[in-house]
Amino acid sequence: MLRITAGKLAGAMRGALVGNSTRVAAVRSLHGTEESAEEFDKRYEKYFSREGIDGWEIRKGMNDLLGMDLVPSPKIVEAGLRAARRVNDIALAIRWLEGCKYKCGDQMATLYPYILEKVTPTLKELGVPTLEELGYDKPELALKSVYDQ
Known part of the structure; x- marks a missing residue:
């Protein structure tokens, strides 16, 4: 008796969950429009260039960007x-560079040098050192692995 009731309850729950998730997906696809890459770049450039932006808002924008599935x-x-x-x-500028570097993932060998090449004039102008200049590109106290020969 308990097994039959539990089976019916599980079936009803499954139907309710599947029905709700499809509705939510349909509603989300109806909101907003697709944004091109250029529009996306301009939106975030405008966000960071706002007059009177404070540290919290800068961190919020950077955190949002690094949370997305893209490389800025x-x-x-x-x-x-x-x-x-x-x-x-x-410190925020250096952490931003570091976050962008690690956002490159398995393409770090190709994407990060490209970003660094394009950003280097701005870094020099602002007086911000790169991670490599600071020695943050390799661990400070790391020991050689016993598996490396």
Whole structure:
């Protein structure tokens, strides 16, 4: 008796969950329009270039970008660096570079040098050192692995 009741309850729950998730997906696809890459870049450049932006808003924008499934374009990286420098937060600028570097994932050997090449004039202009100049590109106290020969 308990097994039959539990089976019916599980079937009803499954139907309710599947029905709700399809409705939610349909509603989400109806909201908003698709945004091109250029529009996306301009939106975040404009966000970081706003007059009177504070450190919290800069961190919020950077965190949102790093949470997305993309690597920020060099224009956005430059805008973020300029915003961090405007609020005189060099640590934020360095962390932004570090976040962008690790966002490259398995393409770090190709994407990060490209970003760094495009952003280097801005880094020099703002006086922000790169991770390599600071020695943050390799661990400070790491020991050699016993498996390396």
